[in-house]
Amino acid sequence: MADRAAVTVVGGGVHGCSVAFFLARRGITDVLVLEKEEGLGAGSTTKAAGGIRYQFSTEINIRLSQESIPFLERFEAETGSPFRFHQLGYLLLGTTPADLEEFRRNVRLQQSLGVPVKAVTPDECRQLVPAMNPDGVLGGTFCPKDGYGDPYELVQGFARAARERGVRFETSRTVTGLRVRGGRVAGVETSRGPVESPVVVLCTGAWSGKLGEEIGIDIPIRPFRRDVFVTGSFPAVGHPLPMVIEYATGFYFHSEGDALLFGMADKDEPSTFSTAVRWTWLPRVLERLVHRLPVAADAEVQTAWAGLYEVTPDAHPILGPVPEVEGLFIDAGYSGHGVMHAPAAGKLIAEFIADGEARTLDVSALSIERFRSGADRREQAVF
Numbered sequence: 008m009a010d011r012a013a014v015t016v017v018g019g020g021v022h023g024c025s026v027a028f029f030l031a032r033r034g035i036t037d038v039l040v041l042e043k044e045e046g047l048g049a050g051s052t053t054k055a056a057g058g059i060r061y062q063f064s065t066e067i068n069i070r071l072s073q074e075s076i077p078f079l080e081r082f083e084a085e086t087g088s089p090f091r092f093h094q095l096g097y098l099l100l101g102t103t104p105a106d107l108e109e110f111r112r113n114v115r116l117q118q119s120l121g122v123p124v125k126a127v128t129p130d131e132c133r134q135l136v137p138a139m140n141p142d143g144v145l146g147g148t149f150c151p152k153d154g155y156g157d158p159y160e161l162v163q164g165f166a167r168a169a170r171e172r173g174v175r176f177e178t179s180r181t182v183t184g185l186r187v188r189g190g191r192v193a194g195v196e197t198s199r200g201p202v203e204s205p206v207v208v209l210c211t212g213a214w215s216g217k218l219g220e221e222i223g224i225d226i227p228i229r230p231f232r233r234d235v236f237v238t239g240s241f242p243a244v245g246h247p248l249p250m251v252i253e254y255a256t257g258f259y260f261h262s263e264g265d266a267l268l269f270g271m272a273d274k275d276e277p278s279t280f281s282t283a284v285r286w287t288w289l290p291r292v293l294e295r296l297v298h299r300l301p302v303a304a305d306a307e308v309q310t311a312w313a314g315l316y317e318v319t320p321d322a323h324p325i326l327g328p329v330p331e332v333e334g335l336f337i338d339a340g341y342s343g344h345g346v347m348h349a350p351a352a353g354k355l356i357a358e359f360i361a362d363g364e365a366r367t368l369d370v371s372a373l374s375i376e377r378f379r380s381g382a383d384r385r386e387q388a389v390f
């Protein structure tokens with residue numbers, strides 16, 4: 008006998024858990040979440056730096072933040088589980104005239120949508136982070152409503168609330184195929200037998216392109232490795248710090264308790280599924296760290312990990328139905344900023360399933376069909 012569920016969610020990261028939560032809240036509780044790893048959140052979610060921000064360059068990403076961040080502010084009231092949202096702001100540092108030009112465009116767009124962001128001078132950047140060396144900083148942008156938190160708390164909170172409403176979660180169970188009958192989804196094949204289901208949602212993050220190949224659907228999401236480094240206790244830097252990002256290099260840091268979490272992408276590294284820490288990359292990152300925060304010359308790296316960005320060609324997610332297979336939905340490809348948009352995405356997928364369309368936001372720009380029509384609206388603010 009095959010398992011059955013009204014909705015099968017593939018992937019137990021923050022998106023799968025959010026989708027399950029919002030479905031359950033809409034009264035759709037016959038939901039089965041399948042996760043290939045031993046624990047929920049074991050993909051990219053628990054590797055994330057936890058950043059949460061309004062500061063994007065496209066209207067749709069800003070609107071996803073506007074749906075998500077107020078929810079994160081009241082996460083405990085919504086789900087019954089705590090989420091410590093350190094709303095200390097994001098400070099973006101511009102070091103080239105091109106950065107400042109982009110900041111002007113972004114701030115204009117963000118303010119026109121009601122985001123409390125402002126342009127800041129190099130002196131103001133220094134006031135926000137007194138330990139910072141402002142050399143080369145020409146200006147910045149700051150939004151006090153941005154911040155960071157622990158993504159695992161979101162996974163736990165969504166999953167617990169969904170479970171309480173009847174959602175089932177199965178870990179160590181890999182989806183290996185899709186059952187389709189007459190152009191409609193009929194279920195999934197898994198490492199532990201099939202599941203019959205008229206609705207399937209792929210929340211498979213960086214593995215979506217690979218799963219797409221296995222089920223014969225072109226899903227343009229590719230994995231790229233990102234390393235994160237954390238110092239030991241390091242009070243000299245003056246905590247708590249906002250999230251600080253050098254726009255041109257993508258180098259970033261924020262407080263992690265009384266330690267410092269930092270990283271920088273190696274944009275030249277080709278796509279890979281490897282999550283081994285690249286210690287050979289650390290000297291380049293340390294060079295930026297010590298330049299921007301000279302006091303950090305005395306800090307020691309105590310912890311490091313690597314995870315995968317799930318990158319689409321235009322750095323926007325794929326959110327919505329797959330037109331050629333009725334009943335199949337994708338919620339993936341957040342290109343390195345997916346933790347923060349999980350609340351909006353879960354709500355929107357639940358609307359697609361319960362109402363037949365997304366009502367909260369027009370997300371047609373995020374349809375998988377955009378890659379076929381050649382639409383090109385790249386998100387610039389990805390690091």
Ligand SMILES: Cc1cc2nc3c(=O)[nH]c(=O)nc-3n(C[C@H](O)[C@H](O)[C@H](O)COP(=O)(O)OP(=O)(O)OC[C@H]3O[C@@H](n4cnc5c(N)ncnc54)[C@H](O)[C@@H]3O)c2cc1C
Pocket residue numbers: 017018019020021022023041042043044047048049050051052053054055056057058059180181182183210211212213214215218233234235313314315316317338339340341342343344345346347348
């Ligand atoms: C170093 C780093 C820093 C980041 N920093 C931030 C940040 O500051 N802010 C932010 O918002 N985002 C950040 N991100 C991005 C963020 O982690 C992702 O966008 C987000 O976690 C995506 O969530 P998800 O649920 O879609 O994917 P995941 O968490 O990867 O979940 C997908 C799940 O699907 C499972 N799966 C895949 N294939 C199958 C299958 N066939 N069967 C069953 N299960 C399957 C995987 O095991 C995985 O658990 C960062 C990422 C990294 C790597």
